[in-house]
Amino acid sequence: MSVIDRPDTIAERLDDKALFRTDSFIGGEWVAGDATTEVFNPANGQVIAEVADVGEAGAIKAVAAATAAFETWKKVSPFERSKILMKWNQLILEAQSDLAKLITLEMGKTYREAHGEVVYGASFVEWSAEEAKRIHGETLDTPFPGSRGWTIRQPVGVVGCITPWNFPVAMITRKCAPALAAGCTMVIKPAPETPLSALALAELAKRAGFPDGVVNVICGDAPAIGGVLTSSPDVRMVGFTGSTAVGKLLMKQAASTVKRVALELGGNAPFIVMDDADIEKAADGIIASKFRVSGQTCVSANRLIVQPKVADQLVAALEARISKLKPGDGFASDSDLGPLIHMGAVERVDALVQQAREAGAKIVTGGKRLDSELGGSFYAPTLIDGGTAAMDVACNEIFGPIASIYRVETEEDIIKLANDTPYGLAAYIYTRDVGRVHRLSEGIEYGMIGINAPMVGAASTPFGGMKESGIGREGGKWGVEEFTELKYVLLGGVD
Ligand code: SIN
Numbered sequence: 001m002s003v004i005d006r007p008d009t010i011a012e013r014l015d016d017k018a019l020f021r022t023d024s025f026i027g028g029e030w031v032a033g034d035a036t037t038e039v040f041n042p043a044n045g046q047v048i049a050e051v052a053d054v055g056e057a058g059a060i061k062a063v064a065a066a067t068a069a070f071e072t073w074k075k076v077s078p079f080e081r082s083k084i085l086m087k088w089n090q091l092i093l094e095a096q097s098d099l100a101k102l103i104t105l106e107m108g109k110t111y112r113e114a115h116g117e118v119v120y121g122a123s124f125v126e127w128s129a130e131e132a133k134r135i136h137g138e139t140l141d142t143p144f145p146g147s148r149g150w151t152i153r154q155p156v157g158v159v160g161c162i163t164p165w166n167f168p169v170a171m172i173t174r175k176c177a178p179a180l181a182a183g184c185t186m187v188i189k190p191a192p193e194t195p196l197s198a199l200a201l202a203e204l205a206k207r208a209g210f211p212d213g214v215v216n217v218i219c220g221d222a223p224a225i226g227g228v229l230t231s232s233p234d235v236r237m238v239g240f241t242g243s244t245a246v247g248k249l250l251m252k253q254a255a256s257t258v259k260r261v262a263l264e265l266g267g268n269a270p271f272i273v274m275d276d277a278d279i280e281k282a283a284d285g286i287i288a289s290k291f292r293v294s295g296q297t298c299v300s301a302n303r304l305i306v307q308p309k310v311a312d313q314l315v316a317a318l319e320a321r322i323s324k325l326k327p328g329d330g331f332a333s334d335s336d337l338g339p340l341i342h343m344g345a346v347e348r349v350d351a352l353v354q355q356a357r358e359a360g361a362k363i364v365t366g367g368k369r370l371d372s373e374l375g376g377s378f379y380a381p382t383l384i385d386g387g388t389a390a391m392d393v394a395c396n397e398i399f400g401p402i403a404s405i406y407r408v409e410t411e412e413d414i415i416k417l418a419n420d421t422p423y424g425l426a427a428y429i430y431t432r433d434v435g436r437v438h439r440l441s442e443g444i445e446y447g448m449i450g451i452n453a454p455m456v457g458a459a460s461t462p463f464g465g466m467k468e469s470g471i472g473r474e475g476g477k478w479g480v481e482e483f484t485e486l487k488y489v490l491l492g493g494v495d
Contacts, residue, residue: 121167
């Protein structure tokens with residue numbers, strides 16, 4: 001374990017110092033690597049840790065540990081699995097402040113948001129612990145005289161799970177907890193930007209009593225580790241949250257062993273505001289959806305599609321709110337927006353804004369980098385008016401604090417613009433007209449739709465997308481079923 005030699009080391013910040021881990025967790029042991037990867041605090045660019053890179057060899061070792069552990073874990077009673085998951089949930093909640101500190105340090109989101117994420121992440125563990133006892137098949141009628149049929153649900157096997165940096169805790173628990181409940185074993189590869197929270201979760205999993213090899217967390221070279229997880233015949237499924245480009249690559253790699261994939265990929269969420277909507281509520285909803293985690297979520301509002309009659313009123317309501325949002329270090333109590341994950345993200349977001357400006361859009365507020373001013377990868381919360389479908393900001397997943405308004409008159413054109421993207425993850429509609437609720441929610445191609453609601457994710461509901469936003473659902477009973485094989489058994493007729 002290496003701690004960077006600074007007075008404010010991570011370990012010193014934590015109540016439970018043992019939660020700060022930098023080695024990988026394989027087969028119940030902490031394992032060092034041949035190399036290390038630096039982890040940065042995006043709020044100030046400083047190196048906060050050096051994490052062991054266990055690379056391909058570590059991935060092979062972790063898959064072997066998970067494969068061996070599967071033989072016993074799949075036979076552990078669901079009631080016992082449920083108890084261990086409940087213990088993990090309890091330990092995660094008890095360590096809420098420490099986990100939140102790790103999230104803010106390595107990812108940048110505000111400490112308040114990080115606390116929220118830990119609670120959100122734990123809710124998937126609690127839900128899965130309860131659901132573990134309710135995974136069952138059905139009896140079937142068959143056309144064969146005297147016979148009986150039934151289905152059973154069995155765990156898929158070893159699952160490789162590749163998770164993103166924007167929710168370093170919740171995206172792990174949303175995949176792992178249902179998989180563990182179903183009886184699968186896990187090899188988790190967290191994003192290189194945010195390994196510390198993942199390794200802390202591994203420490204808590206060990207304390208919760210998961211047998212060695214059931215939960216493995218490995219850090220290091222992404223292509224090498226991803227290559228093992230997607231090509232090993234011992235890994236039966238790969239779950240990934242991240243960009244559509246990487247999702248496509250993993251899917252291609254997984255094809256060689258016809259591996260099951262669950263992909264939660266990019267989004268380009270339309271946030272539709274109809275002229276009968278409560279505009280103040282719509283503005284509050286946009287702030288919540290767009291500026292949560294500084295716009296760095298797959299379900300963030302990406303395009304504000306507004307009927308012209310209420311557009312000026314909405315722009316004014318948004319400008320008033322956005323101008324009060326304060327970017328700053330996530331640990332400062334008055335910060336509303338943390339930094340973007342790194343300087344590359346600042347440059348990418350700024351290019352989108354500048355392209356919109358050059359193409360004739362109006363920058364109502366923001367529209368500038370704050371990195372030199374604030375000393376980290378910050379960007380000003382921005383409102384753009386006069387967006388058009390051809391602008392880069394409309395065609396790309398922004399992943400930053402940029403809201404852009406598209407004025408569209410008819411329902412037909414609103415549906416057309418909303419669907420004019422390869423993505424189909426989340427969408428939002430603000431209206432008080434029940435006819436519009438049905439026509440719009442049925443007309444747009446999105447896996448999750450919030451009506452007068454800016455946030456959709458919950459442990460009990462299906463999270464996932466259509467089109468190039470992914471395959472499969474996380475959360476609820478659907479999230480557990482993803483990790484099971486449905487087996488059909490026929491008992492022949494008895495004379
Ligand atoms: C994501 O950005 O992938 C997850 C967002 C959420 O669960 O709300």
